[in-house]
Amino acid sequence: MLVLGIVGSPRKEGRTNALVDAALQGAAARGAQVQRIHLIDYAIRPFASQGGAADGVRFVPAELYDLCEQADALVLGAPVYFGDINGLTKDFMDSVRIRNENGKPALGIAIAGGSGKGLFSGVQSIYHWFYHRQMRAIDPTPVTRFNMEAALSALPAGGACLVEMAQAPQPFPGAGREDRWAEVVAYYATIPLLDKDPVDEFLALAQQLVTISKGKPALAEAQAELARALTLAEQGDRAGAGRHAVRAYELLLI
Ligand SMILES: Cc1cc2nc3c(=O)[nH]c(=O)nc-3n(C[C@H](O)[C@H](O)[C@H](O)COP(=O)(O)O)c2cc1C
Helix, strand or coil, X not given: CEEEEEECCCCCCCHHHHHHHHHHHHHHHCCCEEEEEEHHHCCCCCCCCCCCHHHHHHXXXXXXXXXXXXXXXXXXXXXXXXXXXXXXXXXXXXXXXXXXXXXXXXXXXXXECCCXXXXXXXXXXXXXXXXXXXXXXXXXXXXXXXXXXXXXXXXXXXXXXXXXXHHCCCCCCCCCHHHCHHHHHHHHCCCCCCCCCHHHHHHHHHHHHHHCCCCCCCHHHHXXXXXXXXXXXXXXXXXXXXXXXXXXXXXXXX
């Protein structure tokens, strides 16, 4: 059993690498063979064909798609750049072709390591790919520098979960790709965070900062702003919720 960890950041010793590694450690502890690769080590080019999607194989080295095919499960980690995954990871996703992708267990991790903005939109991009490629993704791990330690502690369980799933593979039923969408869309309807927007992001960021800001003079005020934001969100006032969530975030930002 092979679990492949794919690091999409050009920084080989950065946060993405540490997060992917944490998931792989969990997989290894469950007896899987693990392998970590860095996309920056491969000659990946932007998809630049005038032809169709099948041309993708020209832009990713065969070695890389062979590895993805050999893997029983994938961990894909990417840094967030301006609210989305970085281009290198996207280029890989655009072009890699994995013939046995149906139902392959997969975990996506995105790290918004600066302001934290994009913590959901980044990881959503990875999950859009998992969905379109009909893999069987487990719950996403959106990470910021505020919850990095918690994410590092939680990710080994994600890696272990991939191993369990890979032991009893569950391809989506259907004779061909186009016959499987009803099951695929139903499966992805249960995955959390895929419906989140920028207001949800600020609510989550404010919550993360409140959690790590014990003893800070502005904590009580920030908590009150966050409580107001959550009430407004419940009442359906998304604009008001966003304003108060940003205020809570700004009070505690370090
Ligand atoms: C071009 C660029 C854009 C970035 N945009 C964001 C952003 O929108 N939100 C955020 O929280 N961090 C942003 N960052 C910070 C990175 O997410 C952060 O440095 C992260 O740790 C990078 O992952 P790495 O450590 O694996 O390289 C940006 C960094 C770069 C280089």
